Structures are given as C-alpha cells and as structure tokens.
Amino acid sequence: MLLDATSRVQNPALRQRLMSAREAAELIPAGANVGMSGFTGAGYPKLIPQALAARISAENAAGRPFRIGLWTGASTAPELDGALARVNGVEMRLPYQSDPTSRKLINAGQMEYTDIHLSHVAQYVWFGFLGKLDVAVIEVAGILPDGRLVPSTSVGNNKTWLEQADKIILEVNSLQNPGLEGMHDIYYGTQLPPKRVPIPLVQVGDHIGEPYLHCDLSKVIAVVETHQPDRNSAFAEPDAVSQAIAGHLIEFLQHEVKLGRLGPDLLPLQSGVGNIANAVLAGLDQGPFEHLTAYTEVLQDGMLQMLKSGKLAYASATALSLSPAAAELFEREIAFFRQRIVLRPQEISNHPEVIRRLGLIAMNSMIEADIYGNVNSTHVMGSSIMNGIGGSGDFARNAYMSIFMTPSTAKGGAISCIVPMVSHVDHTEHDVQIIVTEQGLADLRGLSPKERAKLVIEKCAHPDYRPALRDYVRRAAEGAPGLHTPHLLDEAFSWHTRYLREGHM
Structure with a gap:
C-alpha cells in the first residue's frame, strides 16, 4: 500500500530526482517525440506540459524554433493539449484530440495530425512504425518503495510509453485517491508477431495482469510532485x-x-x-x-x-x-x-x-x-x-x-x-x-x-x-451506371457543397 501522507514518492533513488516542473521541462529537447499520459481528461500530467509550453514560448520568442511530437492515449485537457497548442508547440499530434485550439491549427494546416485506431497505437510504436519515442511524461498516483508505479485515473498507453521511451519523467499526483491502488490490471503478456499468444481474458471482470506499472528506474530523469485535479466537464442533461x-x-x-x-x-x-x-x-x-x-x-x-x-x-x-x-x-x-x-x-x-x-x-x-x-x-x-x-x-x-x-x-x-x-x-x-x-x-x-x-x-x-x-x-436507380449501389456521382456530394456555398443543405 501507499506510504504515509508525507510523500507519494517512496523509492529512495527516485526521491533524489525530485525537482520542479520547470526544471523537468528543461530536460525535454526540441524535436523530441514525447509520450504523455492522459485519456479524456483523466490521468494526464498537470504541471509539466504547462512548464514546457512556457519554455517553448520563450525559445520561439528568442528565435530558436521549438516544437515536439505529442503522443497520448486519447484526448487530454487544456493544461496539456491546450497549453502546448496555444504556443504552437506541437509538430505532430497523435492518436486523438478534442482540443479546440489544436483542432483549429490542424485544420489550418499548422499542426500535423495522425488519426489512428486506439488499439493500433501501442503496437505501431512497438513495430517501429511511428519512429523513436524520446521521452515519456506519465502521471501516477504514487511510487512504491521497490519502484512500482500506482496508475492514476487512466491507463491508456502508459505501459508502452514507459517501456519504449529513452527517458522518463514522472508526475506524482497526491490528489489522486490512494484508493485507486488495486483498481488496475496491467497485462504484460503481449508479444510481437510471430510470437503472439492469445490474450487470456474471457470474462469482463477477469484480472490477467497486475495492479502496477513497471519501468526501468535508470531511465527516470525527473520526478515532479503535484496536487492537481483531473479536468472534469459536466454533461448536459438528456434532451x-x-x-x-x-x-x-x-x-x-x-x-x-x-x-x-x-x-x-x-x-x-x-x-x-x-x-x-x-x-x-x-x-x-x-x-x-x-x-x-x-x-x-x-x-x-x-x-x-x-x-x-x-x-x-x-x-x-x-x-x-x-x-x-x-x-x-x-x-x-x-x-x-x-x-x-x-x-x-x-x-x-x-x-x-x-x-x-x-x-x-x-x-x-x-x-x-x-x-x-x-x-x-x-x-x-x-x-x-x-x-x-x-x-x-x-x-x-x-x-x-x-x-x-x-x-x-x-x-x-x-x-x-x-x-x-x-x-x-x-x-x-x-x-x-x-x-x-x-x-x-x-x-x-x-x-x-x-x-x-x-x-x-x-x-x-x-x-x-x-x-x-x-x-x-429514384433518379440514381434510373441513371446510375450500375444498380447494385446506385449513385449519381455528379450529385453525391451536392448537399455538402450547397451547405458550404449557401449555409443550408
């Protein structure tokens, strides 16, 4: 179980790497591919992305271009996607986003975006299809004395980021409920083709792994302590x-x-x-x-x-x-x-x-x-x-x-x-x-x-x-070249073009 309330960082070696978010952000180089935790506003790093955005803004103002590749589990929150997008700090975003500033930059052609099936992301990284992952920035709820990591409110691609990244920065969030410990099931049995074996999960509640994340402690270059909530958005009442x-x-x-x-x-x-x-x-x-x-x-x-x-x-x-x-x-x-x-x-x-x-x-x-x-x-x-x-x-x-x-x-x-x-x-x-x-x-x-x-x-x-x-x-059935899936090719998108031209379909 987690240690006393004085610190969630219980591993002595990692306690020696505690630093501020600003100091940790200094360790991320320009042009790096950075894998960050986070999935729909849960479990994302809260302070390091904002410190990195401030650094990027200063570097760009000084005439030193600075952008990163940003990989996550899915969408995150304004403190991550929004902060980095506002300073135009992201060269390539994947695999999913929902941030309005990022969306605007993507559609303006100022941010590259690769939209990927979420089940494909981890294996694409393992296959080497996406290039090298330089740094992982992962929020956790705590670090046990032996270095095991207690995951927070999302898991996403964190296992893969920790395994594949050359360097790791951990953001340990003491506001995450210690009761999260034991709620996770991290499966380490996946392998690359042709050595794959069936995943032994046959019921929704099966636990096939363990409650903790592992990482090579020698790769951890910084640990930042935080006490910040997830970004929770209200849902509208059903209309x-x-x-x-x-x-x-x-x-x-x-x-x-x-x-x-x-x-x-x-x-x-x-x-x-x-x-x-x-x-x-x-x-x-x-x-x-x-x-x-x-x-x-x-x-x-x-x-x-x-x-x-x-x-x-x-x-x-x-x-x-x-x-x-x-x-x-x-x-x-x-x-x-x-x-x-x-x-x-x-x-x-x-x-x-x-x-x-x-x-x-x-x-x-x-x-x-x-x-x-x-x-x-x-x-x-x-x-x-x-x-x-x-x-x-x-x-x-x-x-x-x-x-x-x-x-x-x-x-x-x-x-x-x-x-x-x-x-x-x-x-x-x-x-x-x-x-x-x-x-x-x-x-x-x-x-x-x-x-x-x-x-x-x-x-x-x-x-x-x-x-x-x-x-x-009716008209397609009379005039289409084939009658299996009848289409009028010169009209198939006319509803969309009418809307763009007139504001109504």
Missing part, C-alpha cells in the same frame, strides 16, 4: 432528442431479447462518450435489463450510476471520464467502486481479439451516415477534422452488434445527418449494423444496398429531408 434515441435503442434491445438473439442480461456494453451515450445509459438504468456488464474504453457518468443502482454488475475500461458531480461520488465511494471497476491498458480495452470474444454491444456516435450505411465520425464537410476516430473502429468492426447514433439534423436543421454519400468514410457499410436517430432505428443486417437506403431514409432521416433523399434514390 428530448437524446431521450428519443435512447428510447428507440432500448425498444430494439427488448425486441432482440424477445427473439432470443440476446439474453435478458444482454451482452457486455461498450459506449462512446457524450450526451447521447449518457442518455442511453440513463435509459438502460431505468430499463428492464438486469446484471449488465460493460467492456469499454471510457467509464462515464451513466455507467457509474448503473453501478450504484445495481443494474451494472461490473465495468472494464481504460479511463474515467466523469462530470464534477460524478467524480465527487467516485471519490467518496471509491471502496465500493474498486470492487466493480477495472482499468486496463487501451491495447487491451480496445483489443479486437477480446472484443470479438466477449461479443460486445457497441454504441458510438457519428457526424453523419449515408443512405447505404457508411458512417463519418471524424470530419465536417469532408476536410475539417472534428476530434478523431478514437476507439469506435476497434469496437464497430469486431462487436457482436455495431450501433451508431446521431440526431437527424445539425445546426438548427441546416445540415442533414443522413446524406446521399458521406463526405468522409470512417466506418464502411460492412461494419455498420444499426443506425439510430430521434426519428427511428434502421436495422441494416442482411439487407442489400437498395434495401438499406429505403430503410435509412424512412426510419432515420428528418422529415424535411426525406423527399430529397427519395428523389435522389
């Missing part, structure tokens, strides 16, 4: 649109149980982040299903409430993503939650082999879908990144049931989220089984393209856009 989407989905799941394709406890749930996802989870919490489990990448408010109510028996994730109120509940009742939550590396939480084995019900959001079932979850009007694909592709391709959800319109009705052809494809029609909007639900399993188009239009499109979509399908 009528989100509640309608949730209602359609729960009705559908009840029908699947009635048909015998699902049991009364369903299958393990995976849920993306956001207000619609929380509305679905709130609906499940009030619904007829019992003894549910979750195998997901992020545990958010809705699942925490389901654990409290008893609807959800156990949840596996790689990170927490909680509102301030939910974070307070988690802190207050961490002993309860430690018996029902496990946090894993994202290479395990998002692993296709495990997802396929467990048979997940994957529920993710999207920006738009087309009439044939292709889904765009990353780009606005084809060329501007929003956030990234995150883990949705890991789950959609391999789940027992792949569900995508969105309101039927955006921008007050100026944009239809159901279009003739998506302006960017992240999930092809082959990976998308079910599309849900507040208008209804389209079950696309086993349907031909023309059958899918009819169902998506009638079930999911907003009534204001259905006539135009029906007209497009």
